[in-house]
Amino acid sequence: MNAPVTRRRWLAVLLALGCALGGAVALSACGGGEPAASEPQGQPAGEDPGSEPAVDVSGATLHVLAGSEVKDMLPILEDAEDELGISVELEYMGTLDGTEAVMAGEGDYDATWFPSNAYMSLFDEKSSLVSQETSIMRTPVVLGVKAERAAELGWDEQSPTWAEVVDAAESGEFAYGMSSPVSSNSGFSTLVELATALSGTGAAITADDVTAVAADLTRFAQGQALASGSSGWLMEAYDKDASAVDGVFNYESLILQDENLVEVIPQDGVITADYPLTLLAGRGEDAGAAYRALVDYLRRDDVQRRIADETFRRTDATTADDAVEAFEIPFPNRLETVRALLSSWVSDVRKPANMVFQIDTSGSMEGARLDALKAALVSLTDTGADGATSLLTFQPRETVHFVEFASEVKSEKDLEVAADGDLSEVRSYVEGLSTAGNTAIYGTLQHSLELAAQSRSGDNVTSVVLFSDGENTDWPSIVEFSSWYEATPEVQGIPVYAILFGEASRTEMEQLAELTGGRVFDAADGDLTAAFKEIRGYL
């Protein structure tokens, strides 16, 4: 990029000369008080003439609500911040959740950067809430299959149809990992791809089609052996222990980063995420200017090249010839269709969750902490909620075991959610919790895991959620617990999802997650309800 930089210097000199000589001349470069020569030298003029930096945006801050996988853009965003003098603050949320929050006018965001605005487009509010959107990069949601398994299935030579994928999932030939359609765009896109292809109409699905394909979706769900609340963690969990599955549904950009996975694109097609950076309406001129400067930066030739090289996504720097050929599946254009599909998935189709909630009500939980815990658990029973939030509540067919503990197990409560989804019994149990005693985490966790193991089957997804606000006070310690775990095969493979809250030990909780293939959820900032909702994507 030498030439444009040199050119800019020349231009700056000429313009500065013009300013000096013609005092009365109102050239824009003089009028700003900042001669063009003082612009950072690393800033080449964009390929697109529209990206000529016209406005000084330095000092502006852009608050962006983004999908979690946008994290891999941080190094590029940091360079953009340095060059443009702006600050980009990202906050992460799942696409569906985040979209609904923005459409409801919640939060104080200037922009969004979800993998797709397809879901947002189903809301009438979009036209008044969105000012401008620009696609930055693209990646389809595909199937990544272990190389040897792909060869055995013949999928490396000939792509399967979605119907063949379903048959293989049902027969046990193909066990897969997939993120939650309610929490994560990649899981959601997989579900839409599948439902659309199976509906066989050749057009976007409707609510009627959802009913028609429910039986096929149930067959497909038999093959799910790994669940996740986000596409990034799905890959992490797969990398850590790939033994349970033959492949994963995820973004092509993530599949390509794993050399042991073969990219398989079902014949009927896939859905592509196009990452539109989206300016929300009424955010003021500074935010608008900072947004446009950031878009121009990200769309610049060299930056598009860098995005393609570093994140494996398709950009303006890649051509259609570089891409693996795929048909594009249409995305439904009615909100009720999408809601019907999601609701069918969580309440009828997918393997039901079998959850043990191990809840600390020791003395230190007294007061505000216990209130926060109750509110968080009650939020999982909020059958009156609408949108995606209502799908995070306990669902029909699911089983929940509460294990309340302090120095020992204080109370237990088993519950199978009835077909009508009535959760009043859970609510009254939760509201009756009270505090007393020490914190014997690991002794009671052994009990919880045994309980989980007893009710685990091939037809459910079993996990343990551990909530404690303090360090372990009683025997056994995590060391003895680990030895017990290693020697107890029937509890292995049940992930423990630990919530970090109060004085809980981050180190020990991380050890625990590592040992069991679980994950730590940070609620150290106090938002327990958000943490429990996030966890629901994993159960």
Place this chain on the structure above:
Amino acid sequence: MGSRAKTLVAGVVLILAAIVVAGGIALGPGLLAGSEPADNESADQSQELTTVHGVIGSEKESLFADPEAKEIFARYGLDVQVTTSGSWAMAERAGIEQEDFASPSSEVAAAHLTDVHGDAVLSTTRPFYSPLAIATGSTVLDVLAANGLAEQRDGVWYLDMAAYLDAVANGRRWTDLAGSEAYPSSRNVMITSTDVRSSNSALMYLSLASYVLNGNAVVTSEDAAREQAMASLARLFLDQGYSQSSSAGPWESFLSKGPMNQPLTLIYESQYLEAQMNEPTRVTDEMRICYPDPTIFSDHVVVAFSEAGQRVQDVLDNDPDMARVIARHGFRVNGANSGAFSEQISQAGLTGYAADGTFIDAAQAPSYEVADAMLQTIEALY
């Protein structure tokens, strides 16, 4: 010309422009005035550029941002600042009549604007236009041709709109077509357009389909429009599922994912041409441009609200250098400089484009009221 080369040329042009401006400043207004194309007004032009504000359709953004276009405007003492808006939405845009000009991308959108702000409009011109086209691929066209849906005449591909609309009405899939092994998609044969509720190019497509389905005649009554929308037009949009809101969207998707992914993509001809001239590596060997037959023209109308807006009209209408820049962005030029388009095409060595005057059959758009009746009927079905 490679994209890097284009940057360099643009750079040289800017330097020259800067020399002209700086030189003019150094040497005094008298000398610079001599080099101005417009004569008597130029004495003050060299001292101060008049800032002109306009609202334009997004497909003209790169034209107005082109450094050479800016330099030509500067020769006339103009600094043209634009913001973009959907063409249809311009009429309702708050304060639009305070702008110096507006440039929607269709006659019907311009009529809407004149309807609402008739008193404020000083004059209306049509400096350039672009036919509606379809970005597609060689494999796809061969399959369509084998089934009587497309044909090539004099090296130019045409999609038979009547046959296409019939295929849509019958819900035909690609796999129902003879020879579909080459393109074995189980999806319906369906053009990918933008969202008809927000975008001009989709509105043009709607107008075209309405005209063809009505036996190549414009629908003139609102009742007939509603009936036609309900019976056949709505499906063209509803069955696509989610569609993007501006014409840059489907085109960018096509460029990056190719014709296998998105076999028939509705575009303005100018988009394809602009990419071929300015970003040739993105247009792969497989990609083709095809014209709907009949086609429909997107007229780029300039509506002036002030004297300064009329000066912009004048430059776009009459300056031969500007005509060349307009053509370089893929638009076909009206008036005295209309030769600029074919010059640019042949200079760039591009083929597959219909020459001026070869569009025997062009559809007419319905009136604003009839178009609105269709839109409202379709909107209610979403």
